[in-house]
Amino acid sequence: MDNHFKFTNSVVGVPLFFVLFLWFVYWMEIRFGFDFDKNGIFPRTFSGLQGVVFSPFIHSDLQHLYNNSMPLLVLLAALQFFYAKQSYAVIGYGILFSGILTWLIGRSSYHIGASGLVYVLVSFIFVKGILTRYYRLVALSLAVIMLYGGILWYAFPKVDDTISWEGHFAGLIAGVVLSLVYKTPEYKKPIKYDWERPDFNFAEDKFMQRFDEDGNFVNLVIEEEESSKEPGGIQVYFTSDSKVAYTIVSNNEEEPNVE
Numbered sequence: 001m002d003n004h005f006k007f008t009n010s011v012v013g014v015p016l017f018f019v020l021f022l023w024f025v026y027w028m029e030i031r032f033g034f035d036f037d038k039n040g041i042f043p044r045t046f047s048g049l050q051g052v053v054f055s056p057f058i059h060s061d062l063q064h065l066y067n068n069s070m071p072l073l074v075l076l077a078a079l080q081f082f083y084a085k086q087s088y089a090v091i092g093y094g095i096l097f098s099g100i101l102t103w104l105i106g107r108s109s110y111h112i113g114a115s116g117l118v119y120v121l122v123s124f125i126f127v128k129g130i131l132t133r134y135y136r137l138v139a140l141s142l143a144v145i146m147l148y149g150g151i152l153w154y155a156f157p158k159v160d161d162t163i164s165w166e167g168h169f170a171g172l173i174a175g176v177v178l179s180l181v182y183k184t185p186e187y188k189k190p191i192k193y194d195w196e197r198p199d200f201n202f203a204e205d206k207f208m209q210r211f212d213e214d215g216n217f218v219n220l221v222i223e224e225e226e227s228s229k230e231p232g233g234i235q236v237y238f239t240s241d242s243k244v245a246y247t248i249v250s251n252n253e254e255e256p257n258v259e
Contacts, residue, residue: 005082005136014087015076017147019069022114025057026065038113041099041167043106051111052099058112059208068114071148082140083128086182094120094174101170111164119155119171122148128179
């Protein structure tokens with residue numbers, strides 16, 4: 001596994017805690033008869049600013065809550081695993097930025113629900129993966145857009161008047177901005193072979209000398225080194241007729257073999 005991606009308890013703990021808290025808030029509203037809707041975002045009013053913080057935790061009904069819970073479990077887990085160092089900042093600033101933008105452009109109505117955060121996560125994971133051009137993150141971006149690409153239609157007006165398209169649109173913008181602001185390390189495949197190392201000298205390596213710049217085999221003879229003739233070892237060299245010869249060195253005698 002890539003050193004940048006490590007499974008920790010937070011990969012499961014953060015999304016599970018966040019979603020359970022949403023359900024706890026909804027249970028309190030039902031159990032004690034609270035009406036948290038008025039704590040949502042009401043655009044361009046001073047009292048409506050409280051919704052920037054509170055609105056992601058308020059939902060109108062069970063269907064609304066369920067529709068946001070499942071994507072949050074998946075997307076928050078992916079964020080914690082692949083972008084652990086940026087995850088808390090993305091969640092926190094994503095809620096604030098999308099909430100403020102909703103407050104600025106939203107219709108004169110209460111805007112509630114965690115769907116704005118869902119859109120933040122979708123746009124952040126998709127755009128950041130494409131920008132890194134690292135194969136695992138690009139694959140994650142494609143998986144996210146395949147799973148949740150359909151919700152992009154609900155970030156534009158006239159699709160459904162009963163939903164806050166402004167909150168969705170604000171989430172998309174916030175996620176894209178955060179993907180540009182927060183830098184990720186340069187991902188490189190681990191070095192497996194000597195010739196992949198930056199300090200490898202092709203001119204001095206005897207094996208690589210047997211190939212030209214196009215990778216074609218060159219029929220040259222490698223001079224035998226006396227220092228390499230250790231008992232129990234195998235000494236390999238090429239003959240001019242393109243055959244490979246090797247010598248098994250023992251304590252008593254050397255047995256040449258030609259293939």
